Amino acid sequence: MIFRHDGVAPIALMAALTAVGAFIRIPLPHLPITLQISFVCLAGLLLGPWRGAASQIVYLTTGLIGFPVFAKGGGPQYVLEPSFGYLLGFVPAAFAAGMLTQKTPTYSRCVLGVLAALLVDYAIGLPYLAGVMEFVLGAPLTLESALKIGLLPLPKDLVLGLGTAYLGFRVVRVLRPLQHGDTVQD
Numbered sequence: 001m002i003f004r005h006d007g008v009a010p011i012a013l014m015a016a017l018t019a020v021g022a023f024i025r026i027p028l029p030h031l032p033i034t035l036q037i038s039f040v041c042l043a044g045l046l047l048g049p050w051r052g053a054a055s056q057i058v059y060l061t062t063g064l065i066g067f068p069v070f071a072k073g074g075g076p077q078y079v080l081e082p083s084f085g086y087l088l089g090f091v092p093a094a095f096a097a098g099m100l101t102q103k104t105p106t107y108s109r110c111v112l113g114v115l116a117a118l119l120v121d122y123a124i125g126l127p128y129l130a131g132v133m134e135f136v137l138g139a140p141l142t143l144e145s146a147l148k149i150g151l152l153p154l155p156k157d158l159v160l161g162l163g164t165a166y167l168g169f170r171v172v173r174v175l176r177p178l179q180h181g182d183t184v185q186d
Contacts, residue, residue, distance in 0.1 A: 018059045021035035031129065038160050049096075049097075049102060056093075062074075082149075087125075093120045110166070114162075114165045125150065129146065130150070
């Protein structure tokens with residue numbers, strides 16, 4: 001956990017960065033490809049499990065009350081979007097990334113944290129996508145179709161995840177000593 005004080009600024013910052021990640025996207029019919037999950041992982045890596053998850057709760061709440069911070073807008077009706085399950089997965093995904101790296105933030109632990117966050121997010125998002133497609137949109141999917149649509153962003157997320165883990169690791173190495181009044185050594 002990088003930001004140890006009790007202020008809300010780091011939580012708000014990570015929520016805002018997640019919103020920015022929604023606007024860096026490749027639009028697809030049911031599941032736009034965005035950079036949000038990278039910021040979700042960074043929230044967990046930098047803020048720790050509880051505050052990282054809190055940043056994503058702030059993000060979700062902001063979008064659900066009507067601010068257009070999601071990839072396709074915002075508002076309470078967004079729960080009917082096929083991609084909303086992935087957004088719900090952001091909270092436990094940030095928590096998972098933070099849990100695996102809070103004590104010893106080595107690069108390999110950061111990679112594990114990012115992979116755990118991706119696993120959690122996809123485990124929530126994929127069934128939600130299939131459920132909305134079948135029960136809300138009336139377009140039932142075969143398992144093969146659901147996996148094809150739901151896992152489309154995974155290769156991008158895995159590649160970016162390695163970069164996110166490295167960035168998180170480097171930021172931790174710079175900020176932790178500064179918190180304790182030490183100097184940074186490379």
